[in-house]
Amino acid sequence: MTVRTHSIKIHSPPVAHVAGVRGRGSTFNPHARFLALQREAEADAAADGGPPTQLTAERARSILSYNRSPDLPFDRSINPYRGCEHGCIYCYARPSHAYMDLSPGLDFETRLFYKPDAPELLRRALAHPRYRCAPIALGTNTDCWQPAERRLRLTRRVLEVLLECRHPVAIVTKSALIERDLDLLGEFARLGLVRVTVSVTTLDDALARRLEPRASRGERRLATIAALRAADIPVGVFFAPLIPALNDHELESVVEAAHAAGADQAAHVLLRLPREVQPLFEDWLATHYPARAAHVMSVLRQSRGGLANDPRFGHRMRGEGPFARLYGQRMARVRERLGMVPHGMEELRCDLFRAPANPAGEPPVQGSLF
Template sequence: MNTAPPKGRGTARAPDSRFLDWQREPSDDGWPQDAPTPPLRTQLQIDTARSVITTNQSPDVPFTQSINPYRGCEHGCVYCFARPSHAYLGLSPGLDFETRLAWKPDAASLLRAELSARSYRCSPIALGVNTDAYQPVERELGVTREILQVLAECHHPVVIITKSALIERDLDILGPMAREGLVQVMVSVTTLVAELARTLEPRATAPHRRLRTIRTLADADVPVGVLFAPLIPALNDEEMETILSASRAQGASTAGYGVLRLPREVGPLFEHWLAEHAPGRAAHVMSLVRQLRDGRVNDARFGERMRGTGLFADLYRQRFALACKQLGLAPRHQALDTQRFTPPGADRQGRLF
């Protein structure tokens, strides 16, 4: 049976939503399974959510508000911790997550309404945390750009995390916001090895192109940093210092990292990917993953889930801290100006009454 992912996709597996009343199982019926299949096209559906700002109280993240313009992500990163969320839509965290996306065409108008509420209190909004706000469909749909236009109009601070060069399209918005201290961008760089990136995150921007994006943002005076995530033991962990150094050379001023997380369905999907693309390392990788997670594949505890525990987690922390000190990279979390915020349709004088 052919287990290779369809061209341009991160996984060949399509486990059913855990919330369904039934589950499907593959069965060999004797017919050849190696016949070529047509490329899987992306399908879009409307997200009918009545709000766009999501709040959280997690001590592991430096923001309390976020916006995800899309559910699901065409980038197809096999390790993506957001994959299990597709089960809430009755869809597969596997192929459906990459090919059946939900988008919010009224996101900008909903955002205006939420920012206009008398009860709203300004704090930085993180854009594209679960799924990349600049994934390929954004080029046609433009939801992220519309959101940025509203935030710029209101002088509202925003933090953007992306692995896409498409962010360069919005420099006309980000540049003026940067001059007001309202924006910070973190470009995620997982590996500089093109062959690894092609299978690990098949539709994301190529590694060398992400470095060029860092340079483009830095040249436009937009505060930009590098996010080395996920750190995967025995697969890309040896690249930590190389990626930080290359990003610093392109103008990154801040840095962060995160250890691989394998919640729910992501664990089996990632192990299947290892068996397909790195069989010689698979057992070693998963052994180290468990050592980082107190013997488990995943540890969802606050304070532990981003960095792991134990000897290897401590070594990663030390390596990262030393590399940042040597390169002059600051912590990824930089203060943004919340005092400029003006609700939609209001001027500063109007806010006094």
């Protein structure tokens, strides 16, 4: 589990309703739910075009996060960043910014944290005598190849440690920046240690500009799939999130285009709206798609047992009811027609793992008896 130090605890200035801020997803900045004080926004707080992106170093005690979710095909993950500049309005990780006393709205996409010692923390974790190898997931909370990575190169350094240790890794991203690391990923693939999944939400650029303003566009993500396949790196596609009455009609076309680019696996995830994500998304809908907002939420609630969000294991990813069943049937049929399979990490090898030298550069802690 990652723990921040008090030295980087910062409070966000209030931001008024900012419908249409160029390059940002959130339309307002709700208060962090753990703050004792509430603040009011100035009417012209966003008149200059919105807040700039700020980066703050976060000193973490550990880098591996563990989970016991039966909905996930992995039990550990790494997140070098907290917050994400992509600004996807639907991001289920937004509520985590409240633990930093920051808003899950604009703060989440403008007040970012990075973990400069992530590679060293990883090396220490993998060198521990009790560590047992299993696939590590990258990109489960925020995108590891978001714009800040171009300069900070934290994710690349994490990959270098994992490759040195012959450790399997499963990746999810929506960023074309991953192509920078084709050299490392190619070595992982040669050893059977990697699978990449590219998330493609829509091929409609007008929708993408509003829905995920600073992420790579759909066609660019297809080109990334093609580049990964050309480098013999196993690659699949996530149609995620599936948003009723907004992008659900694109399910088949996205999967077909991804398959043509080289993806051999496909899956979808129904829109999730935990905690503060619900009011953020509803305000975004009312701002950008007022004519269909009620219909979107109606179908979603019919797929979530009458609620906007259902956090139960076994239900939160796919939903229930006739609409959810229809989405599942459509995905199964297009996969069958194209010869694709669902996502899985069972093929990743764990038998090649070797413990690293510890951070002080001494011999591996887990030495051989012979």
